[in-house]
Amino acid sequence: MSTTLSSINLNRFAVFVAVVEAGSLTRAASRLGIAKTMVSAHLQRLETEIGASLLVRTTRRLHLTEAGEMFYEAARIIVREAEEAVNAIGQSANNPRGTLRITAPVDYGATVIAPLAIAMQQRYPALKIDLLTGDRLFDLIAEGIDVAIRLGRLADSTLQAVQLGRVEEWLVAAPGVLPAKIKTTSPKDLTDLPFIGLSILPRPTTWRFERDGQSKQTVTFSASFTVNTAHAARAAVLAGGGLAVLPDFSIAQDVEEGRLVRVLPKWKLPGGGIFAVYPMAKFRPQKIRVFVDALKAEIEQSGRGVSRVR
Template identity: 50%
Template sequence: MADVRDVNLNRLAVFVAVVEAGSLTGAGERLGLAKTMVSKHMQRLEAEVGASLLVRTTRRLNVTEAGRTFYDASCLVLRAAEEGLSAIAGEVGPLRGTLRVNAPIDYGSLFVAPALVEMRRAHPELEVDLQCVDQYVDLVGEGIDVAIRLGRLADSNYRAVKIGEFVKWMVASPAVAGADGEHTELATLAGMPYVAVATLPRPLSVALEHRDGRKDSLRYPSAFLTNTATACRAATLAGGGVALLTDFSIAHDVAAGRLVRLLDGWTTAPASIQAIFPATKFPSRKVRVLIDAVRAQWEATAGARSEVV
């Protein structure tokens, strides 16, 4: 087995860049190195670790099984080094390195992306990798520094910081809602076409509570199903039916009259918006700055959401 003292740890950054870029040329462009130098680093790294990490052909570059395992370990080493440097640097000075963020498509587009733009204005040496998907990912396995999660969190070893709360409203396009849409009764909605996000645990069920404490629910036998909240909103705007959508994603549509809020006074129970990140010995300053920036973006729109309650 190779000894860590025989491995040039600087080559780990080159190896990670090769895997993520998918080619020696792409890694060289990212690192500012010639392709021949990148190739030489990879040859020497393979000799140092005693294993084949990459398979090169004339048309493509593939990562071996050993290479994939070593890539995951290399990401952890580099992240730990970045966190240690951040801790030593203290609370002043520009942020550097790469910040990898995961967020739901709608919340990531509306709040996380603008927050990251503001961060880069203040810290131009910071590299950003924002991944917006509506499925949960393994933070450690995917090399994610921080993820935004909506709703209840499953038990895990991740650390969590609350950013805010949201609720969902029953809404429809004016054509579907009718002139008195905001006064529609829950029983009436049960007979209307429904648009839902298929990835939710119970996509056909609606559980609501009134501001006076009353609770009620209904279940649709079928629905127009889609795998993202963004597509669900688009289908609702197009007149596909009624939908249960997050207040932050549709407040501007309701204010502009593109959607009508149904069931005056009824919402889902408040749910949390949280930032989660791997528990580490050295809390990342980049993560803390991002959380503050996202929270500022969220609070800046609080007034717009409350105006249509």
């Protein structure tokens, strides 16, 4: 007897997709908010309903069967499009609801996104926000992420993106780090001073400066100390460790309050964009639109980098 769609519980599609993407029954149960035994029962019943084995379970991990790989690709699309349609129809601008999963770089997530997320949850009690910070590129589809905030320059991809603003990069130091007698008319005058490099960059000590759109200099500093996050670099430069190039959002208050000083502020660094990145979709849930609008308003209110965004 052939399997028909009417004989299959479509809720089990969502459970199966969650298990594959989470990599374990335990993590899938946590994501779905149900018991692990319920997840296991759904999987067993789904395999019975469609008449095929989808997963091979060992003590350490799950493996998709050949049938499971084929079924996952179809089920993933069905589940995502159903969720998007329900969210788009069922939500209103005044009451976004559900779970919004966001990723952002560690420092931007802590400095900008986390406070914004708390303000949004206070305004929209039915909205739950799951913020994942990290400097790696998250797989939005596999990890069930609604929107990623990325800084810099985007690589080509099949994802959709919209630019919300710009990040400026500033050369900074603690007061007193620059010797009083040093000549500081161009970046090349600073190459012998200690420099704090950000090791996650491809060339952490080499920077291109430009002044008035005409004078250009590419400078390689002497790295005395390297770190892997801008947060750690900020702590090191505040401690007097040397010069550093840091994003404006992380140090603007330090500069305003005199804990740091901008060095050669007339010489500009490349900077980069602030982007909201999404999986390709026919429908954009209201919870995403509300968040992106709130972040854009926050960027505009900060007054930095807005003039170059159209």
